[in-house]
Amino acid sequence: METIRKKIYRIIFETDTPAGKMFDLVLIIVIILSVLAVILESIPSFRALHAPLLKTTEWIITAIFTLEYMARIWTHPKPFRYIFSFYGVIDFLAIIPTYLALIFTGAMGFAVIRGLRLLRIFRVLKITRYSLEGRVIIEALSASRYKILVFLFAVLIVVLIIGTLMYLVEGPASGFTSIPAGIYWAITTLTTVGFGDITPATGFGKFIASFVMIIGYGVIAVPTGIVTFEIASAVKSQREKRVCEACGHSSHDADANYCKSCGEKL
DSSP states (O other), X not given: OOOHHHHHHHHHHOTTSHHHHHHHHHHHHHHHHHHHHHHHHTSHXXXXXXXXXXXXXXXXXXXXXXXXXXXXXXXXXXXXXXXXXXXXXXXXXXXXHHHHHHHOXXXXXXXXXXXXXXXXXXXXXXXXXXXXXXXXXXXXXXXTHHHHHXXXXXXXXHHHHHHHHHHHHTOGGGTOOSHHHHHHHHHHHHTTOOOOSSOOOSHHHHHHHHHHHHHHHHHHHHHHHHHHHHHHHHHHHHHHHOOOTTTOOOOOOTTOOBOTTTOOBO
């Protein structure tokens, strides 16, 4: 017979069950409400007018997240593994500011806790845990992290070279007062931001700027292509994991409950 602990574990951690999906849906709603409360609380006029409502809402939401956090620790086979995981830390940061408000008192303490309470915005990161699409994106980003790191390292080398070159070509007269200033200009130009606070004046400098602007489109396209490829691979992998035990058919949608070939329950 399944114990209560295992039943709660299935509801909390296994999102493919009806109870798990309902649990996730309720948590997503609570997360959205909590983030909305944080946003509204940052408006001085709204905070002054609805302070009691915001405080009550915050404590109700914190109580819900606290119970969820304790339930995850209690039901997880390896509690410390969950506590120190990425989402475990996010869950902790989502509830701790409200409790710290009880400890820090006075003007300085209030100022400190006001800053710490901004950590509640991290609750929105928990939403990705409750959707298949979010897990696919996270899997794709994780798979492409080394390629992107290598690409970013190459971009760093490029901006170092261009920044140094612009410092030598333009000099302080055009605003390139140092190599870091040249690197700053190279980054803003390469990323197509172009603040315009530093601009080249010489013909050669403008030629270099034109070259940087053109390759800037490649800087945007390369990581986009890498992540897109990994997302496609992750989606394909998710589908291949859903194999029908009756007929062996594997090309199922990630959220399919029955085999599209023989109708057997997956």
